Amino acid sequence: MNFYIMTLFPEMVMGGLNNSIIKRAMEKNLITIEAVNIRDYTLDKHGKVDDYPFGGGAGMLMQAQPVYDCYKAIADKCETDKPRVLYLSPQGKTFTQQMASKLSKEESLILLCGHYEGIDQRVLDRMEVEEVSIGDYVLTGGELPAMVMVDTIARLVPGVLNNDDSAVDESFSEGLLEYPQYTRPENWDGELVPEVLLSGHHKNIETWRKEKALENTKNKRPDLYEEYVLTHPAQPKKKHKS
Numbered sequence: 001m002n003f004y005i006m007t008l009f010p011e012m013v014m015g016g017l018n019n020s021i022i023k024r025a026m027e028k029n030l031i032t033i034e035a036v037n038i039r040d041y042t043l044d045k046h047g048k049v050d051d052y053p054f055g056g057g058a059g060m061l062m063q064a065q066p067v068y069d070c071y072k073a074i075a076d077k078c079e080t081d082k083p084r085v086l087y088l089s090p091q092g093k094t095f096t097q098q099m100a101s102k103l104s105k106e107e108s109l110i111l112l113c114g115h116y117e118g119i120d121q122r123v124l125d126r127m128e129v130e131e132v133s134i135g136d137y138v139l140t141g142g143e144l145p146a147m148v149m150v151d152t153i154a155r156l157v158p159g160v161l162n163n164d165d166s167a168v169d170e171s172f173s174e175g176l177l178e179y180p181q182y183t184r185p186e187n188w189d190g191e192l193v194p195e196v197l198l199s200g201h202h203k204n205i206e207t208w209r210k211e212k213a214l215e216n217t218k219n220k221r222p223d224l225y226e227e228y229v230l231t232h233p234a235q236p237k238k239k240h241k242s
């Protein structure tokens with residue numbers, strides 16, 4: 001899968017992503033990430049990419065020309081016919097695990113990071129962008145949201161996580177938060193690991209984990225729990241002590 005990030009701060013984006021699991025995924029050629037500097041495409045001889053908004057108002061806007069030429073250069077070299085352009089903006093649809101899962105099936109994605117007070121609407125319309133927000137708060141630019149999205153999507157690309165199962169059995173994957181986990185030692189400072197996990201009885205372990213995931217979700221995210229019980233009416237009866 002190929003990610004193209006249109007930004008005024010390519011070093012910031014690559015510095016944030018070229019680490020750990022995502023770095024390994026790039027080295028294994030499972031994904032490519034290219035941060036493309038929008039400023040490289042301006043026709044202004046001083047390298048300017050922004051200007052005042054018509055009609056007045058606070059701040060500066062990114063101009064259409066450098067953004068569109070940058071997009072065209074990416075679209076021309078990209079194998080996908082018409083790659084989707086995700087524009088990071090607090091006005092967008094809220095990014096979720098479900099959205100990440102769908103996006104991880106795309107061959108290429110372009111992420112457009114805005115700066116200043118926004119981008120000239122004409123170029124957003126021309127590129128037919130899809131606006132995406134990472135939450136109801138305002139950041140200074142789209143770079144951090146783009147990094148959040150690339151990290152979330154890339155780890156769902158087959159082979160990126162060492163054990164493919166680890167993206168299946170995790171929080172949100174089924175609409176529930178995850179169950180609690182324990183590692184050695186069995187007795188840590190008098191605190192014991194739940195007995196069922198030491199039993200080797202896979203069915204009982206699975207049932208216990210499901211119960212704990214439900215309990216965890218009910219306590220921490222009642223909104224998700226309500227949604228889950230509405231869509232999954234029959235829940236297993238509680239059989240095991242915790």
Ligand code: ADE
Binds near residue numbers: 088136137138140141
């Ligand atoms: N740019 C500024 N704030 C943002 C947000 N919350 N999500 C996505 N892009 C943004």
